[in-house]
Amino acid sequence: MLPFRNAIPIRTCTKIYARYTSYKTYLQQDFNRRCGYCDDRDIICGGARGFHIDHFRPQKPFVHLENNYNNLVYACPYCNGGKSNDWPSGVEEYSVLDGKGYIDPCDTDFDNHLERHDDGKIRPKTDVGNYMFKQLKLGLRRHELAWKYEQLENILHMLIHELKNFSGDPSIEQQLKDHKSKLIDEYLRYKCEFEETLQ
Template identity: 50%
Template sequence: MPNKFRLTRPKRTCTKTYKSYRSYKSYLANDFNNRCGYTDCPDFWFGGKNNFHIDHFKPYSKNPDLVSNYSNLVYCCSYVNILKSDDEGSYIDPCEIDFNDHFERLQDGTIIPVKNSVEAIYMHTKLKLGLVRYSLIWKLDEMFQKKIKLQSIIDKTNNEEIKGDLLQLYYELDKEFSRYMNYLKANQ
């Protein structure tokens, strides 16, 4: 059974006006929940905000009047931004339309387009959204959240026998997490 593509939809909230679109990066990171607008991958796995790009939804090379228009900017990973470049194909604005209506994730985190969405199929192909890196990052993020939750439970547990069992589970999860991390590093 497929999973939702994203849990929290990005929204553009900045009302300030800047001459340089780069000045909006912190606002974009916040509005996009520190995740790529197109893949929903957290910037953390790409080295943080400094390694993320700002995409012009409508390319500024063809729409120079929109170069610093906040409503035209998308926080995204470098891979997607480079592939999208100045293409004006059938793209879905991640703030205007719910990606959950157009994309799903398989159990392993693979991004798949909904069959009846022409735009999602186009984006999936053009932006190579089916790459293993995106499913790996999704799984890493999922495991990381589980580690945080498990650590919180361990910290609250007073029963030493249960705490020992939980610590064993934590170490097993951490080992699997490290295996995925090493695979991701080797395949970037």
């Protein structure tokens, strides 16, 4: 089991805009260019243009929070579509009631409800986690594939750097090159499968 996310987003923007859409660049930075709910990178959806702005407390019925930065979440279209106007408690005060609802992704408690398996799958850890998992469709294979090829990308970057500076035994250098070649094959396989989920 792995921690669900490497970093917890923090809302830092103090500017006041009349329309929530003006906050997108700030949200992109504060959410580390990732979906607040599934942690997918925005680059896999075409960057900020492909990402949405979710209202943690939905615009309906909480219209007075529509342009409140502290109510906004940078989200991929899949999570935003899954959550939509769902708010089980029906009242502003409670984001969770009887094990149903949502934890704000900027709350450190968020990661207590979901976890990541080392095969890339997201799994719920609690009743609330299970509710979010189902509503946000966090079991979609695209999330698993996106995570896997990001991990491979990171390993490849390290390996390429290591090879660039390598000055040791030529047989070890060859082993590293062979390893790199296998990883590239694996990376491309996941990436191709992921791209098929976009069609």
